Amino acid sequence: xxxxxxxxxxxxxxxxxxxxxxxxxxxxxxxxxxxxxxxxxxxxxxxxxxxxxxxxxxxxxxxxxxxxxxxxxxxxxxxxxxxxxxxxxxxxxxxxxxxxxxxxxxxxxxxxxxxxxxxxxxxxxxxxxxxxxxxxxxxxxxxxxxxxxxxxxxxxxxxxxxxxxxxxxxxxxxxxxxxxxxxxxxxxxxxxxxxxxxxxxxxxxxxxxxxxxxxxxxxxxxxxxxxxxxxxxxxxxxxxxxxxxxxxxxxxxxxxxxxxxxxxxxxxxxxxxxxxxxxxxxxxxxxxxxxxxxxxxxxxxxxxxxxx
Amino acid sequence: xxxxxxxxxxxxxxxxxxxxxxxxxxxxxxxxxxxxxxxxxxxxxxxxxxxxxxxxxxxxxxxxxxxxxxxxxxxxxxxxxxxxxxxxxxxxxxxxxxxxxxxxxxxxxxxxxxxxxxxxxxxxxxxxxxxxxxxxxxxxxxxxxxxxxxxxxxxxxxxxxxxxxxxxxxxxxxxxxxxxxxxxxxxxxxxxxxxxxxxxxxxxxxxxxxxxxxxxxxxxxxxxxxxxxxxxxxxxxxxxxxxxxxxxxxxxxxxxxxxxxxxxxxxxxxxxxxxxxxxxxxxxxxxxxxxxxxxxxxxxxxxxxxxxxxxxxxxxxxxxxxxxxxxxxxxxxxxxxxxxxxxxxxxxxxx
Numbered sequence: 001x002x003x004x005x006x007x008x009x010x011x012x013x014x015x016x017x018x019x020x021x022x023x024x025x026x027x028x029x030x031x032x033x034x035x036x037x038x039x040x041x042x043x044x045x046x047x048x049x050x051x052x053x054x055x056x057x058x059x060x061x062x063x064x065x066x067x068x069x070x071x072x073x074x075x076x077x078x079x080x081x082x083x084x085x086x087x088x089x090x091x092x093x094x095x096x097x098x099x100x101x102x103x104x105x106x107x108x109x110x111x112x113x114x115x116x117x118x119x120x121x122x123x124x125x126x127x128x129x130x131x132x133x134x135x136x137x138x139x140x141x142x143x144x145x146x147x148x149x150x151x152x153x154x155x156x157x158x159x160x161x162x163x164x165x166x167x168x169x170x171x172x173x174x175x176x177x178x179x180x181x182x183x184x185x186x187x188x189x190x191x192x193x194x195x196x197x198x199x200x201x202x203x204x205x206x207x208x209x210x211x212x213x214x215x216x217x218x219x220x221x222x223x224x225x226x227x228x229x230x231x232x233x234x235x236x237x238x239x240x241x242x243x244x245x246x247x248x249x250x251x252x253x254x255x256x257x258x259x260x261x262x263x264x265x266x267x268x269x270x271x272x273x274x275x276x277x278x279x280x281x282x283x284x285x286x287x288x289x290x291x292x293x294x295x296x297x298x299x300x301x302x303x304x305x306x307x308x
Numbered sequence: 309x310x311x312x313x314x315x316x317x318x319x320x321x322x323x324x325x326x327x328x329x330x331x332x333x334x335x336x337x338x339x340x341x342x343x344x345x346x347x348x349x350x351x352x353x354x355x356x357x358x359x360x361x362x363x364x365x366x367x368x369x370x371x372x373x374x375x376x377x378x379x380x381x382x383x384x385x386x387x388x389x390x391x392x393x394x395x396x397x398x399x400x401x402x403x404x405x406x407x408x409x410x411x412x413x414x415x416x417x418x419x420x421x422x423x424x425x426x427x428x429x430x431x432x433x434x435x436x437x438x439x440x441x442x443x444x445x446x447x448x449x450x451x452x453x454x455x456x457x458x459x460x461x462x463x464x465x466x467x468x469x470x471x472x473x474x475x476x477x478x479x480x481x482x483x484x485x486x487x488x489x490x491x492x493x494x495x496x497x498x499x500x501x502x503x504x505x506x507x508x509x510x511x512x513x514x515x516x517x518x519x520x521x522x523x524x525x526x527x528x529x530x531x532x533x534x535x536x537x538x539x540x541x542x543x544x545x546x547x548x549x550x551x552x553x554x555x556x557x558x559x560x561x562x563x564x565x566x567x568x569x570x571x572x573x574x575x576x577x578x579x580x581x582x583x584x585x586x587x588x589x590x591x592x593x594x595x596x597x598x599x600x601x602x603x604x605x606x607x608x609x610x611x612x613x614x615x616x617x618x619x620x621x622x623x624x625x626x627x628x629x630x631x632x633x634x635x636x637x638x639x640x641x642x643x644x645x646x647x648x649x650x651x652x653x654x655x656x657x658x659x
Contacts, residue, residue: 273463
């Protein structure tokens with residue numbers, strides 16, 4: 001260990017660092033899922049999109065030497081996978097939840113299949129901004145190393161919230177999610193709106209994957225994602241389909257995910273695996289606390305079948 | 309939905325489509341002759357008595373975990389927590405097996421099966437209960453429960469239940485060679501396959517010939533009607549989820565009692581996730597699950613041969629499974645319309 005011994009203060013500090021580092025994929029995936037669900041469709045396949053994004057970003061960065069090109073390619077792949085999901089769900093009688101599970105399996109498998117050659121080599125990472133340079137404590141400096149994607153994610157959350165509320169496009173997306181009849185009445189094509197919303201949502205998830213492989217943990221392997229793509233779905237429900245609340249919820253999840261390594265670093269090794277389940281338990285607890293059998297959730301898009 | 313012939317025809321079409329898509333991927337990405345690959349897969353899965361037994365051994369847990377999705381699906385629920393129920397069932401079975409290991413193989417195996425089924429059943433019933441009484445989406449909750457289950461398994465295997473002599477791979481103490489579940493006479497296939505087939509038969513008979521099964525069908529068709537008829541929907545949801553979870557838990561017991569001899573991380577190798585696919589491919593029909601599980605067990609068994617002979621990544625099998633899954637789901641759209649399309653096609657030809 002280098003730096004000052006912070007004792008138990010190391011735990012909240014590590015959780016802050018975790019909230020900043022681990023939350024970025026959650027921010028992107030949950031914003032993507034939020035947009036998709038506001039248009040009236042649920043995409044459970046974002047876990048697969050996340051893995052494909054991580055793999056293609058890593059591969060591109062390795063071959064081209066430019067990590068930001070990797071982020072761009074990951075977004076493109078996410079866009080395609082999202083569009084595939086939307087196109088399949090557009091067919092009559094095809095269930096969007098089941099299709100999501102299918103694409104989750106497909107995306108994960110394809111990422112492992114195509115990504116086999118990239119497991120060993122080391123690709124260039126996305127850099128970080130040192131926002132902690134004012135502090136003399138090295139742990140604080142480490143905790144405040146912020147990746148630009150984190151800041152982009154925050155900006156995206158506010159931009160999405162503003163666009164959904166104030167723009168014509170936002171209105172049409174919300175209409176498609178609230179009432180198909182109303183959307184048809186103003187002459188919007190519900191199918192096309194959902195196709196675009198799902199595709200763009202997939203692109204966000206792809207960027208989230210790029211963060212995983214190019215910054216933290218910062219390598220490509222088959223255990224890279226541990227369900228972040230799916231937890232994001234629960235997170236959106238917890239955030240009541242509001243982009244700003246998605247941002248807060250992502251930070252909370254990032255902090256929860258950092259509990260177990262943080263405790264280990266101060267010598268608490270008992271129950272390491274139990275604490276590692278904290279984000280999942282938290283998600284489940286939040287869903288139990290916020291759901292109700294009698295009514296659909298406050299803030300839920302009216303056309304969203306999954307939460308009815 | 310559709311006649312039996314239509315169901316088989318549409319499923320076959322979807323399988324053919326996935327074979328073509330996977331074949332294209334092999335040609336254009338890996339530069340492998342797809343016909344050679346499929347011939348190898350056949351050889352690795354069904355080509356010899358040895359490989360067929362391997363396939364059947366892999367099919368056993370798939371049959372049992374598929375029931376975990378198929379039974380609640382009858383009521384309109386999509387449960388995907390199969391892997392979690394399997395893993396916890398395996399840990400419970402190992403704990404029970406070690407506790408009563410001195411009392412003979414029969415008692416040991418019965419105790420293991422009972423513990424596994426109770427734990428697996430309770431785990432999935434939790435997802436069903438949350439759905440019924442709290443309105444929590446069962447698909448998401450059952451998946452979260454899977455991650456929690458795997459964390460619990462790691463906790464028990466590396467902590468309270470750990471055998472101090474297992475150094476490299478933390479495991480529970482072995483249940484002992486004498487207590488292992490044997491093989492079906494004249495083969496190397498363990499009794500888990502028979503358990504799975506029996507479970508499917510029982511589920512089929514209950515669904516087809518009892519009022520309980522009929523009530524399940526009514527609830528799956530229209531829960532409102534069922535409630536107006538006075539059916540206690542919550543009770544059926546809990547029972548179906550518990551039965552499905554018990555089947556998946558039993559799969560975990562079989563893996564411990566017949567394959568590994570102890571519980572460790574090898575339990576979570578994805579049988580539960582493939583079981584979801586088996587159930588969807590079989591359209592949640594208990595009898596159709598058996599051949600579908602053998603088919604997918606065969607695909608899994610052939611993965612090693614593909615890896616050795618064609619130098620394909622081991623994930624090739626997962627990709628194929630994913631493609632099959634998506635094609636099967638997309639093929640739903642053909643039901644009730646395939647004949648109309650055929651008719652239009654013929655009319656166009658006649659002109």
